[in-house]
Amino acid sequence: MRIVVSGGGTGGHIYPALAMIRELEGRIPCEVLYIGTENGLEADIVRRAGIPFESIEISGIRRSLSFENVKTGIRFVKSVLRVRKLLKAFRPDVVVGTGGFVCGPVLYTAAKMGYPTLVHEQNSLPGITNKFLARYVDRVALSFKGSGHHFGKNEGKTVLIGNPRGSEVAELEIDPVQEKAKYGFSEDRPLIVVYGGSRGASPINDAVIEMIPLLKELDVSLLFVTGQVHFDDVERTLKDLPERFQLRPFVYDLPKILKASDLVISRSGASTLAELTTLGLPSILIPSPYVTENHQEVNASSLVEAGASILVREKELTGKSLFDATARALSDKEAMSRAALSLGLPDAASRLVDELLKISRNASKH
Structure with missing residues (x-):
C-alpha cells in the first residue's frame, strides 16, 4: 500500500x-x-x-x-x-x-x-x-x-x-517501580507530574512554585517539568527542595513516567488528553487561553463533565487554588481514574x- x-x-x-x-x-x-x-x-x-x-x-x-x-x-x-x-x-x-x-x-x-x-x-x-x-x-x-x-x-x-497518540502510550511496557526509581522517587508515594507543554508555561510554573510550600505537607512525590527556557529561573527560585521533589527542563520519555504517575497537572492539548484517558490518569487541566477559539477548554470539558479531571482556568490559577485542586484530586483519584479510562480509546x-x-x-x- x-x-x-x-x-x-x-x-x-x-x-x-x-x-x-x-x-x-x-x-x-x-x-x-x-x-x-x-x-x-x-x-x-x-x-x-x-x-x-x-x-x-x-x-x-x-x-x-x-x-x-x-x-x-x-x-x-x-x-x-x-x-x-x-x-x-x-x-x-x-x-x-x-x-x-x-x-x-x-x-x-x-x-x-x-x-x-x-x-x-x-x-x-x-x-x-x-x-x-x-x-x-x-x-x-x-x-x-x-x-x-x-x-x-x-x-x-x-x-x-x-x-492514535493514545495507542502508542497504551502499548508501552514499563515497570512503574523502576520508572519511579530513575528519578529517585519512592514506589509507595503518590507521584504528581506537572508539565506545561513542550516549551513549558510560565503561569503554571508560577502557580506550582507558590504551591510547593503547601505541597510539602503532603506525603507525595513531584516531577516538575518546567520547559527548557524557564528551567534556570525556576531552579534559582526553588532552593533546598526535598529529594521527593524533582525539577526537569524537559523529559524525552514523558509517556513512560506518566504511566507510573498518579496525578497529572497540565494544559489540555488533544494529544495530552489522549494519553490521560488511555492511561486512566486523574488530572488537573489548565487550558491555554491563547489558542484559537479557546479549543483547549472545549477539549477539557468532556473529561471534566465525566469526573476525570478538575478544571482550573488560568485567570483563577494561584498556588492556593492549584493546591486545593491537587488535594481534592488525590482524595478522589480512584473514581477519577475510572472516569478517565471510560473515555479512553x-x-x-x-x-x-x-x-x-x-x-x-x-x-x-x-
Whole structure:
C-alpha cells in the first residue's frame, strides 16, 4: 500500500500521524511519503523517524483582514501545483491529513485528483483547515465524541476513532517501580507530574512554585517539568527542595513516567488528553487561553463533565487554588481514574488504519 501523510506545525499534529504510520507498517507492507513544511516541527521529527519527506511552502490564514492572506492565497496555488507533481510521481492508494495548514493544499489536491482521502481532527473544536477540507475528503476521523456537528452538512462523513497518540502510550511496557526509581522517587508515594507543554508555561510554573510550600505537607512525590527556557529561573527560585521533589527542563520519555504517575497537572492539548484517558490518569487541566477559539477548554470539558479531571482556568490559577485542586484530586483519584479510562480509546491507531483500508478498498472497486 502506498500512503501520503500530511500534518504539521506542532507535535499535536505530527505524533498522531507517526502513530498511525507505525500501526499501518505493522499490519501490511507499505510505502509512505510525508508532505510538510520546512519551518514546522515535522521537518525534523519526521526525518528523524526515517520517513521520506517532501516539503511545500504554505502559511495559515489570518482571521482578520490582512495582506498576508493574499500571500497565503498565492502560496496555496503554488503548493497545489507542487503537490500535484508529487502525487502523480508517488501514485498513493490513500492520502491522510492530521491537521495544520499544510494539510490544506495536500488533501484538497488529492481529493480533486480522485485519490481516497481522510482527515483526522484531534480537537473537540475543528480548525479552519479541517472544516474547509471536510467538503472534499471522503472521511473525517474524530477524536472526541459529539464533535461531528461542528462539520455541519458534512457530519455524515465523520467517524469516531480517538487519537492514535493514545495507542502508542497504551502499548508501552514499563515497570512503574523502576520508572519511579530513575528519578529517585519512592514506589509507595503518590507521584504528581506537572508539565506545561513542550516549551513549558510560565503561569503554571508560577502557580506550582507558590504551591510547593503547601505541597510539602503532603506525603507525595513531584516531577516538575518546567520547559527548557524557564528551567534556570525556576531552579534559582526553588532552593533546598526535598529529594521527593524533582525539577526537569524537559523529559524525552514523558509517556513512560506518566504511566507510573498518579496525578497529572497540565494544559489540555488533544494529544495530552489522549494519553490521560488511555492511561486512566486523574488530572488537573489548565487550558491555554491563547489558542484559537479557546479549543483547549472545549477539549477539557468532556473529561471534566465525566469526573476525570478538575478544571482550573488560568485567570483563577494561584498556588492556593492549584493546591486545593491537587488535594481534592488525590482524595478522589480512584473514581477519577475510572472516569478517565471510560473515555479512553486505546485502539485509536487501529481504528484509523481500518478506515484508511476501507476507503482505499472502496475506491479500488470503482
